[in-house]
Amino acid sequence: MAAYRRYQSGGRRILIVSYHRVVEDFTGELQRSIPGLLISQETFRRHLEGLSAAGYEFAPLGDALDVMAGRRVARKDLCVVTFDDGYRDVYRYGYPILKQMGVPAMIYLPAELIGTDRRFNHDRLFHLLRRVQARGYQPLFDVLPTPATELLDTVLSGRKRMSAALDDFIGHYPSATLVETIQALEERLGPGPELLPEQGDLMDWDEVRCMAKDCFEFGAHTLGHVVLTHEPIEVVEREVRESKAMIEREAGITVRDFAYCNGWYSDDIIRVLIRNGFRSAVTTEDMPNRLGDDPFILKRKVLWENFSVGLTGGYSRSLTVCQFDDCFGVLGLREPVPGWRPQHAPLREVSW
The missing domain is CATH 3.20.20.370 (Glycoside hydrolase/deacetylase)
Structure with a gap:
């Protein structure tokens, strides 16, 4: 080989x-x-x-x-x-x-x-999703921006593993949407230092x-x-x-x-x-x-x-x-994922 x-x-x-x-x-x-x-x-x-x-x-x-x-x-x-x-x-x-x-x-x-002291958006989202998962679905989460609702639904329904769902989410949306989703989840989870992951410094x-x-x-x-x-x-x-x-x-x-x-x-x-x-x-x-x-x-x-x-x-x-x-x-047992993408392409509709 x-x-x-x-x-x-x-x-x-x-x-x-x-x-x-x-x-x-x-x-x-x-x-x-x-x-x-x-x-x-x-x-x-x-x-x-x-x-x-x-x-x-x-x-x-x-x-x-x-x-x-x-x-x-x-x-x-x-x-x-x-x-x-x-x-x-x-x-x-x-x-x-x-x-x-x-x-x-x-x-x-x-x-x-x-x-x-900041953390990456992907680490913050993973941490917040785990907190939501531990708390369980609540009516507070009904009023969320559409991307956040889609991400939460995918994770809580178990259709995808959390890390896989997060990968797809980051692949679909720009940084501004990630920040908006983080802010929306933090607001629903309530104030407190535990909203920021300790790890990932x-x-x-x-x-x-x-x-x-x-x-x-x-x-x-x-x-x-x-x-x-x-x-x-x-x-x-x-x-x-x-x-x-x-x-x-x-x-x-x-x-x-x-x-x-x-x-x-x-x-x-x-x-x-x-x-x-x-x-x-x-x-x-x-x-x-x-x-x-x-x-x-x-x-x-x-x-x-x-x-x-x-x-x-x-x-x-x-x-x-x-x-x-x-x-x-x-041996052809895996296919590499190409990295080339069109620049600033219109957001694709998410299909879960």
Whole structure:
């Protein structure tokens, strides 16, 4: 499988893996957080060990881009480790492992949220939906904006798992609708500090600077984690330009790389990135990167804890290596989700 992928890729595999949160207590965190964002410290360490054993050399993103563009030749297959969102537990639990093992990494930051007490819209919605679910349906929820009613109905009816329903919701609506839904749910649930999730806090700028001094790299992930394909082009321009400027100013580094929120991109967004001095952007399309590919649609394999859980419920080295080697894709057992979307398309009618 690995040899076939090398042939497909033009001689060397360039695997970019993506994580979100590295947590100390996976089982405990699973009770209150979006599952697909989590990986335990132990599994994360095993992933890095497994990648090395599978023949990959860990490389900074810039080295991988040079190989893809033909500016240098790699002696081995390359793996680039990336993190989206700048969660603080990456600093607490992932950073020490990376540093100990000498593995470089790229962290994509939602610049406006770093160093604040704010939480992501997706984490806030997940937390509020769990509170509604625990309380049970009440007449107070009858008068809600239509998108919020649809989301609540889908979750409470059990037609979809909460995380799946939330993914679909974020995929359909712009940031303004997410905020409106959060506000509506908070009003019905009543005032109180418990409306804001305790978990999901983000790094501060001192932590970013500390990692940057150890040669870890940082890219932009918009200002406030905005799915740019939902927004007009003037919002795209501001989110791209100002996120880059803020990270450069606060961390004292040059920002040249970008991660699309939700992995979604458009031709218009790529043009904005190029115009603002970026050299690359990553998607969440789980496909091989090939020599000569466009650096603004880099493919990534998004991983979490359950990608490595075998039939017995424990860590499976064989399954994990199959994930890294993309055995299921080669065999046609899964279809990658494309990230290209039309820019600022009219909202589709939601069908549940």
